[in-house]
Amino acid sequence: MRTRTISAAAVAAAIASVGIAGTATAAHDKNPSAQVATYAYELAPVQADTVANSQGSGSTRITALPNGKVQVKVQASGLAPGLPHAMHLHGVTDSADMGCPGPGADDGDGIVSVVDGLPFYGGILASLTTSGDTSEASALALDRFPVADAAGRISYTRTFDDATAWANADTAQVVVHGIDLNGDGTYDFGAGPSSLTSAAPLEATIPALCGGIAN
């Protein structure tokens, strides 16, 4: 009994000691990595596999940096080669966790248009351009979006100032647009106009890949 009592007291002292040490360590912990919030997702095809030239793949990472900047990386393949691909952070600003549309969001016509996808991934929070403005105003600035290489790959990284993107980094979807449905090497009006504007072909704005929290 005596031995057991001493042992229990020693254990209690050891626990108290650890508790104090732990508290002291935590109070001095200034590890900056704890302030970096980063979110990584797979990019999956939005369209059914029966839609020609639509089955790409990839990955993305959204990082909210401590200095208020946002860094977005996109690695994708299987995209229309040699053509620009509009890319955006989609979501809503009330922190709701949206998701990605699947082929069933096609509104009955076999194609998930930009507008068909809005109830799933939300509106445009930021445009993932290669230079200049990143706001919604650049949503269709095809001269400033990444161009897929001859093998249909995009490798994109940009760090930019955007308060809306930073505040919603944890719930945003990354959407990559542009599918050369008829495989003729250009975005043409063969499949009609974009659901957003008659000035752009559907091929240029149709969502190809999507990734986000609720996948």
Ligand SMILES: [Cu+2]
């Ligand atoms: Cu978009």
